[in-house]
Amino acid sequence: MKGALRKTLLGGLLFMLLCSILIVSWLVLANRNPDLDQPATVVIDVRQQLAQGAYLARIGNCMSCHTARGGASYAGGRAVPTPFGNVYASNLTPDKDTGLGHWSSDDFWRAMHDGKSRDGRLLYPAFPYPNYTRVSRADSDAIFAYLQTLPAVKQENRAPELRAPYDNRLLLYAWRALYFRAGTFVADDTQSFAWNRGAYLTQGLGHCSACHSPRDRWGGIDGKAELAGGMISSLNWYAPPLNGSANSLGKWHDTEIVAFLKAGLTAERSATGPMAEVIATSLQYVSHDDVQAMATYLSALPPSDKGPVPIDDNLRREEKQAIIASGARLYEQHCVNCHQAAGQGVASVYPALAGSYAVTAAIAANPIRLVLHGGFGASTTGNPRPYGMPPFGHVMTDNEIAAVVTYIRNAWGNQASAVSARDVNQYRSQEGL
Ligand code: HEC
Ligand code: HEC
Numbered sequence: 113m114k115g116a117l118r119k120t121l122l123g124g125l126l127f128m129l130l131c132s133i134l135i136v137s138w139l140v141l142a143n144r145n146p147d148l149d150q151p152a153t154v155v156i157d158v159r160q161q162l163a164q165g166a167y168l169a170r171i172g173n174c175m176s177c178h179t180a181r182g183g184a185s186y187a188g189g190r191a192v193p194t195p196f197g198n199v200y201a202s203n204l205t206p207d208k209d210t211g212l213g214h215w216s217s218d219d220f221w222r223a224m225h226d227g228k229s230r231d232g233r234l235l236y237p238a239f240p241y242p243n244y245t246r247v248s249r250a251d252s253d254a255i256f257a258y259l260q261t262l263p264a265v266k267q268e269n270r271a272p273e274l275r276a277p278y279d280n281r282l283l284l285y286a287w288r289a290l291y292f293r294a295g296t297f298v299a300d301d302t303q304s305f306a307w308n309r310g311a312y313l314t315q316g317l318g319h320c321s322a323c324h325s326p327r328d329r330w331g332g333i334d335g336k337a338e339l340a341g342g343m344i345s346s347l348n349w350y351a352p353p354l355n356g357s358a359n360s361l362g363k364w365h366d367t368e369i370v371a372f373l374k375a376g377l378t379a380e381r382s383a384t385g386p387m388a389e390v391i392a393t394s395l396q397y398v399s400h401d402d403v404q405a406m407a408t409y410l411s412a413l414p415p416s417d418k419g420p421v422p423i424d425d426n427l428r429r430e431e432k433q434a435i436i437a438s439g440a441r442l443y444e445q446h447c448v449n450c451h452q453a454a455g456q457g458v459a460s461v462y463p464a465l466a467g468s469y470a471v472t473a474a475i476a477a478n479p480i481r482l483v484l485h486g487g488f489g490a491s492t493t494g495n496p497r498p499y500g501m502p503p504f505g506h507v508m509t510d511n512e513i514a515a516v517v518t519y520i521r522n523a524w525g526n527q528a529s530a531v532s533a534r535d536v537n538q539y540r541s542q543e544g545l
């Protein structure tokens with residue numbers, strides 16, 4: 113009896129040992145980064161490299177996250193919200209004690225390419241290194257060289273404020289094994305130069321997929337669903353699909369994508385919320401050729417079936433018709449002056465609501481937020497003083513806003529699920545971004 117017990121115990125231990133070995137080897141193998149040894153680039157023209165670095169940092173929008181409101185540029189301290197708590201962006205100025213003063217271009221490359229800090233600490237993916245890993249060594253070196261020319265600012269980094277157990281950085285080994293694949297961008301020879309340039313910029317520095325993809329509960333993105341659109345849960349805005357989905361970008365002409373990304377405005381659409389910020393702080397500075405390349409790449413993307421599933425509103429036809437009828441009266445009263453009787457808007461001034469995916473997306477977060485809190489487009493050189501949309505949260509009840517949004521989602525040929533007062537209420541307290 114005793115012998116049998118010992119045997120079972122020993123067997124159990126051996127099994128556990130085997131499992132641990134398997135798990136550890138999986139973590140080690142999955143966390144390997146084959147390109148890490150790429151040598152630093154040989155620089156011929158330093159001035160050109162610095163200009164290039166400044167330009168690339170714009171495309172990566174580094175300053176926007178790495179600058180606290182009212183704080184010194186690039187000195188860090190801005191909270192980047194995640195569903196698990198806040199992570200604070202680091203000081204990227206060349207200060208020796210608190211910034212990147214002691215970093216080499218190798219250290220910087222390891223952070224960009226492999227998400228590790230100088231001391232080997234794993235970095236949280238709130239820093240979009242799962243995208244930046246695509247950036248070339250030459251471009252990483254140029255950004256680093258540029259950052260080293262900034263005025264040094266002494267400002268300690270702030271520790272992340274994450275809920276347990278997410279505050280344990282060691283968990284990131286598992287996260288990375290599941291979701292992170294390192295690797296620089298590899299050009300596709302069958303595609304044009306513009307397509308490849310666009311792919312490199314959108315997948316890498318532009319980190320579009322960080323917002324425009326659905327995420328699972330651990331914040332991971334399924335590779336097949338990249339750019340299929342998703343709710344940005346930490347910001348509570350919906351980022352529509354950027355692939356060729358028939359409803360959204362699939363209907364845009366390249367020139368419209370270029371205008372939207374550079375000026376924040378097309379005849380029919382106006383960027384808003386976090387996208388207006390991305391355009392104002394980053395994309396408006398991207399050269400015409402590079403934005404054109406992004407449009408070439410985006411409009412060639414095949415649609416993915418991983419986008420949001422249309423939500424059935426479970427309303428009887430007559431019930432929905434009654435809500436739509438009351439919404440129509442509210443539209444007449446509050447909205448028609450700007451968005452016009454047929455929802456066509458005023459070209460390049462007030463966006464069209466008819467035929468707009470910004471109105472009919474399965475997830476109605478954005479139109480609800482616009483009506484509650486109003487909105488401003490991106491202020492850009494192409495459109496320095498964007499028209500604003502006034503807030504209606506204080507003049508309309510949740511029921512009224514639900515009705516008017518349901519109306520615009522179903523008028524003039526639009527077709528979408530109804531919005532409930534509960535849907536509206538959930539966004540009431542969330543002003544601004
Ligand atoms: C969406 C916000 C965001 C953007 C955009 C962003 N970062 Fe960060 N970055 C962060 C956060 C948050 C951290 C801290 C991560 C942590 O503490 O694990 C960080 C950390 C870093 C680190 C590690 C610093 C250290 O001390 O270990 C480097 C280097 C860095 N970022 C460089 C960049 C560069 C270069 C760009 C632009 C190409 C950029 N970041 C864009 C949010 C961002
Ligand atoms: C910080 C999050 C964030 C990032 C990063 C981001 N976007 Fe967006 N984007 C949004 C949100 C939210 C919307 C919806 C609001 C709107 O339409 O203005 C949006 C809307 C858009 C639209 C309009 C699509 C439609 O069907 O209405 C385009 C085009 C777009 N983004 C392109 C891009 C590209 C290209 C990049 C990368 C260079 C990018 N975005 C990066 C959040 C983001």
Ligand code: HEC
Nearest residue numbers: 381382383384446447450463470479487488489499500501
């Ligand atoms: C004073 C003019 C004005 C009025 C009144 C107005 N809007 Fe707007 N609306 C705008 C402008 C300007 C924008 C673009 C705002 C932005 O880019 O953030 C906009 C954007 C929108 C959007 C987002 C469209 C897009 O392309 O992203 C929706 C939905 C919307 N309005 C619905 C309404 C509804 C419903 C009402 C009435 C309750 C209303 N608006 C009243 C001017 C107005």
